[in-house]
Amino acid sequence: MQIDFQKSADGLVPAIIQDPATNKVLMLGYMNQEALDKTLAEKKVTFFSRSKNRLWTKGEESGNFLLLQDIKIDCDHDTLLIKANPVGPVCHTGADTCWDEQNVSNDFLAKLESVITDRKNNPSEKSYTSQLFARGINKMAQKVGEEAVEVVIEAKDNNDNLFLNESADLLFHYLILLQAKGFQLADVIAVLKERHK
Template sequence: MKIDFNKYADGLVPAIVQDYDTHKVLMLGFMNEEALHRTEQTGKVTFYSRSKKRLWTKGEESGNFLELKSMAEDCDQDTLLIKAHPKGPVCHTGADTCWSERNHSDNFLVYLEDIIRLRKQAPPEDSYVSKLFAKGINKIAQKVGEEAVEMVIEAKDDNTELFLNEAADLLFHYLLLVNAKGHNLQDVIDILQKRHSK
């Protein structure tokens, strides 16, 4: 990577930080050459603070570090795109991002998986998901089978609403089963993408 730090008079280039998983833009900082090297060496995103006049690792006070996943320069080699895993809220106000956006995926299925993980921890009397997880893998797998049969039955008729409702039930319980086996939807998507690329 060859960044043109001389393009700007102060030797700082903009560094846009994006969540590696959700793709939300988290913040904008500035890096000099030393900050870039420190980030590469430590795996923690480090900026040059213009107000403090020194290197500043995001999270050095709060503990909300940005763990580096990848870096790329733009076409003019004067701006960085950093993809990272945030270890807590990114903004000093306590917000997920510096634009006060919630940092979750705009992909509803990924969001639903997060909800499933949270509900899994709830007391069984408060959550259908937790109750099903408490009954074990056999019950979850059985439920997927039941929902698949119900969807097949509805597919033979012409009631779109009933068919789509059964499809939704099957997909929901499928996500539960994948989670119960210690995986997530992205693991399945990765396999499909590998098959597609062959």
């Protein structure tokens, strides 16, 4: 990314933080090159704090991190749009956003993807999802294959409950595999939309 940090006297560019699941703007911070590099390396959004005069990773004290999903640069190369999954409230006041708005999605799949992202970036030994990520891509792909076979088997029978449960298992494991490959359901939907033209 060719970001023009020299446009401002202090070498900082605005970084607008947006939730990829809800499209809500969560907060505004400022970044210099070092903050951007740390964000890219650690996948946790880091700013240059003007009040502390140092790098500041959002959530370093509260645990309410912003987990990096994507970064875009504007047409003038002096403002960043960062899509990040929030872990907890974003504002220091305890609000979901710095504009005291609720950051709620009615899209359950988006919420589920956000949980999967969190389990990927913040592994827990107690989390089944984290354990799948730890086993590696081959085991995840194998699990998707197993679940697909179970869906086919249940489709041939007349037990709708079993069919739906196996379908849910397949979708869940597929979402995990997508993230392991660096994608989300939106990327697959984009391909379908392109084919539909």
